[in-house]
Amino acid sequence: MNVYCTKCSHVRDPLYVIKIKTQNGCAVLNRTVQPFIFWGFARVPNKRATFQKLLCDITVLNSDKGDETMNRLEGKLALITGASRGIGRSIALRLAQEGAYVAVHYGKRRNEAEAVVHQIRQSGGNACVIGAVLGTPDGIHDLFTALDDVIREQTDGSGFDILVNNAGIGQVITLEETTEESFDEVMKINVKAPLFVTQQALPRLKDGGRIINISSFVTRAASPSVFCYSMSKGAIDTFTQLLAKQLGPRNITVNAIQPGIINTEMNAGTLQDPQGQKYAAGLSAFNRWGEPEDIADIAAFLASRDSRWVTGQLLDASGGSHL
Ligand SMILES: NC(=O)c1ccc[n+]([C@@H]2O[C@H](COP(=O)([O-])OP(=O)(O)OC[C@H]3O[C@@H](n4cnc5c(N)ncnc54)[C@H](OP(=O)(O)O)[C@@H]3O)[C@@H](O)[C@H]2O)c1
Numbered sequence: 357m358n359v360y361c362t363k364c365s366h367v368r369d370p371l372y373v374i375k376i377k378t379q380n381g382c383a384v385l386n387r388t389v390q391p392f393i394f395w396g397f398a399r400v401p402n403k404r405a406t407f408q409k410l411l412c413d414i415t416v417l418n419s420d421k422g423d424e425t426m427n428r429l430e431g432k433l434a435l436i437t438g439a440s441r442g443i444g445r446s447i448a449l450r451l452a453q454e455g456a457y458v459a460v461h462y463g464k465r466r467n468e469a470e471a472v473v474h475q476i477r478q479s480g481g482n483a484c485v486i487g488a489v490l491g492t493p494d495g496i497h498d499l500f501t502a503l504d505d506v507i508r509e510q511t512d513g514s515g516f517d518i519l520v521n522n523a524g525i526g527q528v529i530t531l532e533e534t535t536e537e538s539f540d541e542v543m544k545i546n547v548k549a550p551l552f553v554t555q556q557a558l559p560r561l562k563d564g565g566r567i568i569n570i571s572s573f574v575t576r577a578a579s580p581s582v583f584c585y586s587m588s589k590g591a592i593d594t595f596t597q598l599l600a601k602q603l604g605p606r607n608i609t610v611n612a613i614q615p616g617i618i619n620t621e622m623n624a625g626t627l628q629d630p631q632g633q634k635y636a637a638g639l640s641a642f643n644r645w646g647e648p649e650d651i652a653d654i655a656a657f658l659a660s661r662d663s664r665w666v667t668g669q670l671l672d673a674s675g676g677s678h679l
Pocket residue numbers: 437438439440441442443444461462463464465466488489490491522523524525526545570571572573614615616617618619620621622623
């Protein structure tokens with residue numbers, strides 16, 4: 357079930373709603389607002405941001421988006437890199453909700469990746485974790501050794517269907533501050549890793565499959581404060597178009613999503629600061645920053661058959677920032 361705020365259209369993390377529902381039930385939720393707010397606050401002490409999130413969920417009517425988008429990915433196997441948290445985590449939950457079996461890749465945070473798998477299973481889906489530190493000599497090998505096991509178990513070896521190249525690092529460094537080390541680091545994780553992940557994925561990806569790359573709106577809106585990060589995402593845009601051309605004959609679509617400012621750890625510094633919040637919200641035509649779920653819904657479309665005639669596209673997902 358997706359829950360969304362009818363005032364601001366933010367899609368809400370079902371985790372919070374499920375916690376509320378197990379305590380008192382959905383009917384009570386809509387009738388008695390205040391006790392839920394205090395209960396939520398008591399259950400998550402010292403987390404004002406979470407409290408505010410609960411407050412927003414509860415003071416507006418919680419609504420079910422309906423089942424019309426469910427199960428578009430039944431029988432599909434998806435690999436999502438960097439799915440232990442942030443945008444990747446939301447994409448994993450969303451594709452699983454659509455019926456895909458999801459390989460939840462993580463770098464260092466195994467516990468968080470296992471929590472994602474647990475949440476998927478609790479919602480009736482299926483998933484597993486795959487650990488591999490990208491940018492290391494063994495990273496790609498570890499990733500595909502584990503994926504091959506999953507492919508064998510889940511598909512009798514026929515291959516997988518959806519690759520989401522999401523894992524990445526942020527880097528707030530100007531041109532003047534850039535060093536060879538900082539340049540190599542961001543290129544290693546944001547460019548070299550998705551390139552070699554994709555190279556290894558291609559023989560395993562079924563014809564008619566999907567590749568979704570997570571780029572950024574900074575390739576459109578010049579942002580010198582994140583100089584080499586922007587260049588790394590520019591490479592992803594070019595990579596996306598090259599791949600789309602190359603893989604057309606196999607009916608594999610390749611697209612990139614370009615998020616704006618999204619509420620993840622990558623932006624924790626900005627979004628914990630009132631000035632930063634004002635800046636982030638003010639960029640978008642909707643006067644709010646993005647939530648990971650805003651990106652996950654786009655990924656679900658691109659992963660589904662509904663997007664079969666869309667390839668080589670760079671989809672701005674910044675809520676109309678810098679229009
Ligand atoms: N947040 C934004 O505003 C925003 C905007 C535009 C584009 N993006 C892009 O969206 C993607 C996801 O961003 P996010 O905000 O969700 O980031 P995040 O919350 O910081 O999560 C990053 C994810 O990538 C994984 N990862 C990072 N380095 C890795 C490595 N060396 N090896 C393996 N896994 C690694 C992390 O795994 P572990 O935690 O397990 O190590 C984690 O799952 C990135 O490509 C980012 O550039 C984000």
